[in-house]
Amino acid sequence: MFADKVLVHFSQIFSPIDHGRPLRGAEMSEATIIEDGFIAIKEGKILEIGSGEPRKELIGEQTKIVDYSGKMASPGLIDCHTHLVYGGSRENEFSKKLNGVSYLDILRESGGILSTVRSTKAASFETLYEKTKRLLDKMLTHGVTTVEAKSGYGLDWETEERQMNVVKKLGHDQPIDLVSTFMAAHAIPEEYKENPDAFIEMIIEDMLPKVKAGDLAEFCDIFCETGVFTAEQSRRLLTAAKEQGFKLKIHADEIDSIGGVDVAAEVGALSAEHLMVATDEGIKKMSEAGVIGNLLPGTTFSLMANTYAPAKKMLEANMAITLSTDSNPGSCPTANIQFMMQLGCFKMGLTPVQVFNAVTINAAYSVARGETVGSFKTGKQADIAIFDAPNIDYPLYFFATNLVQDVYKHGELVVKDFARI
Numbered sequence: 001m002f003a004d005k006v007l008v009h010f011s012q013i014f015s016p017i018d019h020g021r022p023l024r025g026a027e028m029s030e031a032t033i034i035e036d037g038f039i040a041i042k043e044g045k046i047l048e049i050g051s052g053e054p055r056k057e058l059i060g061e062q063t064k065i066v067d068y069s070g071k072m073a074s075p076g077l078i079d080c081h082t083h084l085v086y087g088g089s090r091e092n093e094f095s096k097k098l099n100g101v102s103y104l105d106i107l108r109e110s111g112g113i114l115s116t117v118r119s120t121k122a123a124s125f126e127t128l129y130e131k132t133k134r135l136l137d138k139m140l141t142h143g144v145t146t147v148e149a150k151s152g153y154g155l156d157w158e159t160e161e162r163q164m165n166v167v168k169k170l171g172h173d174q175p176i177d178l179v180s181t182f183m184a185a186h187a188i189p190e191e192y193k194e195n196p197d198a199f200i201e202m203i204i205e206d207m208l209p210k211v212k213a214g215d216l217a218e219f220c221d222i223f224c225e226t227g228v229f230t231a232e233q234s235r236r237l238l239t240a241a242k243e244q245g246f247k248l249k250i251h252a253d254e255i256d257s258i259g260g261v262d263v264a265a266e267v268g269a270l271s272a273e274h275l276m277v278a279t280d281e282g283i284k285k286m287s288e289a290g291v292i293g294n295l296l297p298g299t300t301f302s303l304m305a306n307t308y309a310p311a312k313k314m315l316e317a318n319m320a321i322t323l324s325t326d327s328n329p330g331s332c333p334t335a336n337i338q339f340m341m342q343l344g345c346f347k348m349g350l351t352p353v354q355v356f357n358a359v360t361i362n363a364a365y366s367v368a369r370g371e372t373v374g375s376f377k378t379g380k381q382a383d384i385a386i387f388d389a390p391n392i393d394y395p396l397y398f399f400a401t402n403l404v405q406d407v408y409k410h411g412e413l414v415v416k417d418f419a420r421i
């Protein structure tokens with residue numbers, strides 16, 4: 001069978017080992033690194049990868065050959081945790097942060113998430129759509145081809161629905177694949193301040209069925225944190241969401257360890273997010289329950305904290321881990337997953353192979369897309385990030401600079417010479 005395109009002579013291809021499930025513990029240190037590699041593409045899918053000259057049988061008269069000498073390729077990067085759609089921005093909180101006011105204190109004073117809720121409520125569908133599209137374009141130029149997107153800046157149905165509809169429409173209108181997560185339980189709205197249990201009940205009885213009926217989200221998530229939602233409230237919401245057919249995620253152990261990890265293990269969440277202050281006992285529970293640890297070092301960095309999630313302990317305990325941006329206007333305003341990968345090395349002590357596995361194959365399974373993306377297995381989508389780098393170490397070592405030169409999505413070139421085309 002002739003290929004449509006063959007990309008040849010990569011100095012290295014990073015190819016994750018695909019067992020059909022996330023890589024755990026020591027498995028995360030393994031990958032196939034192909035020298036002088038080629039990638040053959042047919043109808044937007046991976047046909048074959050290999051080393052040296054591609055087989056004659058792959059090359060027909062119509063086959064396009066592209067030379068990538070001196071460049072490194074990996075599967076398209078997957079940003080598996082973002083708060084993508086929001087109105088406004090929060091640089092007004094930056095000087096407060098510099099003066100030592102904490103994230104939870106800003107939230108207690110109705111700033112933080114609640115300030116973005118006000119801006120998002122005030123923004124039209126078109127405003128949110130255009131703003132989010134620009135952000136996605138930036139992510140794409142950083143090599144990202146799949147993004148998980150949470151709602152949660154509405155807290156009322158009308159705005160939550162608008163956020164999810166923006167995600168739905170953008171899923172059709174631009175190249176990045178989007179995975180939608182419903183997260184109305186992101187903060188306690190002012191009108192429920194005295195009775196957060198009633199807010200959880202309202203989400204369960206009123207909002208979840210509407211999300212399902214409108215096919216607006218695949219996952220349900222909740223912020224389990226001091227001053228936000230308790231472990232008991234998280235348990236109640238996620239149990240109900242599971243019964244209604246949602247896959248589950250939970251923001252746990254981000255600032256304080258208040259039992260979110262236990263809930264993740266009990267309810268069978270696919271992933272627990274943040275885990276900056278995860279305990280040894282929590283790590284053991286997640287490992288036993290097969291919960292993926294989704295780590296967001298940019299949030300630690302942006303919160304000006306030193307509590308990076310204990311990634312190495314998690315690997316020692318045979319957990320699967322991922323890395324992602326948490327892209328949001330408060331605790332991590334960024335579109336650059338490469339910097340998260342670098343923080344994974346610089347601040348968590350991970351190796352380049354572990355980091356690339358985290359943002360490709362494991363991230364794919366953490367958003368239930370392991371069947372279609374995350375590795376170069378034949379038949380998977382030809383989503384490819386091409387780095388202006390000779391090997392897989394270089395993009396981790398040369399930090400805080402976008403090194404993704406070209407991006408293919410479904411086999412089509414969408415970023416060329418560092419620019420969106």
Ligand code: NIG
Nearest residue numbers: 113223251326328329330331
């Ligand atoms: O993951 N933890 C809760 N949500 C986001 C922050 C959102 C915001 O500050 O706007 C997070 O850190």
Ligand code: FE
Nearest residue numbers: 081083251326
């Ligand atoms: Fe988050």
